[in-house]
Amino acid sequence: MSNAISALNGATWAEGIAAVTEAPMQGMITLRGPLSDAKLKKAATTVAGVDMPGAGQAHVADDRGLCWMSPDELLVLCPYDDVAANTETMQSHLGDLHSLCVDVSDARAVFDLSGPHAREVLAKLVPVDMAPDQFTPGMFRRTRMAQVPAAFWMHDSDTIRIVCFRSQAQYVFDLLTTAAQPGSAVQIF
Amino acid sequence: MLILTCPNCGVTGEETEFHAGGEAHLKRFGPGSSDGEFETYLFMRENPKGVHFERWRHVYGCGKWFHAARCTTTLEVFGTYSAQVTEPPKEIRDTISEKRPGWTWRDFA
Numbered sequence: 001m002s003n004a005i006s007a008l009n010g011a012t013w014a015e016g017i018a019a020v021t022e023a024p025m026q027g028m029i030t031l032r033g034p035l036s037d038a039k040l041k042k043a044a045t046t047v048a049g050v051d052m053p054g055a056g057q058a059h060v061a062d063d064r065g066l067c068w069m070s071p072d073e074l075l076v077l078c079p080y081d082d083v084a085a086n087t088e089t090m091q092s093h094l095g096d097l098h099s100l101c102v103d104v105s106d107a108r109a110v111f112d113l114s115g116p117h118a119r120e121v122l123a124k125l126v127p128v129d130m131a132p133d134q135f136t137p138g139m140f141r142r143t144r145m146a147q148v149p150a151a152f153w154m155h156d157s158d159t160i161r162i163v164c165f166r167s168q169a170q171y172v173f174d175l176l177t178t179a180a181q182p183g184s185a186v187q188i189f
Numbered sequence: 190m191l192i193l194t195c196p197n198c199g200v201t202g203e204e205t206e207f208h209a210g211g212e213a214h215l216k217r218f219g220p221g222s223s224d225g226e227f228e229t230y231l232f233m234r235e236n237p238k239g240v241h242f243e244r245w246r247h248v249y250g251c252g253k254w255f256h257a258a259r260c261t262t263t264l265e266v267f268g269t270y271s272a273q274v275t276e277p278p279k280e281i282r283d284t285i286s287e288k289r290p291g292w293t294w295r296d297f298a
Contacts, residue, residue, distance in 0.1 A: 056200065070198060070251030070253060127203045127205060142249065144205060144206050
């Protein structure tokens with residue numbers, strides 16, 4: 001099998017007020033269906049190893065987790081190499097439930113934005129209140145980052161993990177590095 | 190700028206995160222209808238100064254459609270509600286009546 005590499009091959013930039021790092025390939029499975037159904041819950045939690053998140057929440061530990069995308073969609077995170085096996089496991093749990101379970105790992109790019117000014121850098125790009133008491137760890141937000149769709153959550157206290165489409169990875173990387181230029185801190189948070 | 194709350198995912202965002210989908214509560218007239226009805230369905234739209242009902246889609250978020258009741262002059266949003274209804278729910282109409290007594294919009298009041 002060919003050697004899968006991420007969109008920007010792990011590009012990093014740390015000369016500004018926050019560090020931007022492209023994360024290595026992350027396994028992602030889109031799961032659509034009735035989120036309250038026991039079969040679906042079982043399928044999702046078995047492969048992700050975390051509890052079901054509530055609306056607007058993400059439960060992520062390292063490279064495994066569950067993100068609430070919409071009232072009928074979950075994003076299942078798992079190690080890239082386990083995606084095929086996990087998809088099969090999930091499908092066996094789902095059985096004949098009307099649902100959809102698809103590998104979307106290669107359609108996405110993942111960035112880590114870290115440092116004490118990470119919130120500030122992201123606040124310049126998204127129409128979301130990034131104040132520490134408003135956007136808290138555990139929350140998951142899909143929104144617009146400048147001109148492209150993106151989703152993010154607090155991966156730890158000063159790291160924000162951002163997911164975007166792979167075809168827009170260079171655009172998002174450029175956005176983040178521009179917003180994190182040295183001397184551009186607003187000191188709002 | 191409009192601040193809308195998506196009733197599907199509960200996110201409150203500003204209007205660039207959403208996409209307008211035109212007038213709400215249109216009744217479709219398709220094959221078999223009269224020319225007059227079809228023309229009205231296809232072309233005739235409200236253009237009110239004040240209370241208005243629209244369809245919106247949370248395009249950068251959960252991707253779901255919903256309805257919004259708002260004021261075209263002040264951009265005040267009276268409320269948002271499910272897309273799966275054919276008329277504004279009572280709570281929304283009551284809220285509007287409180288803030289804009291005597292309002293009418295098409296057949297609703």
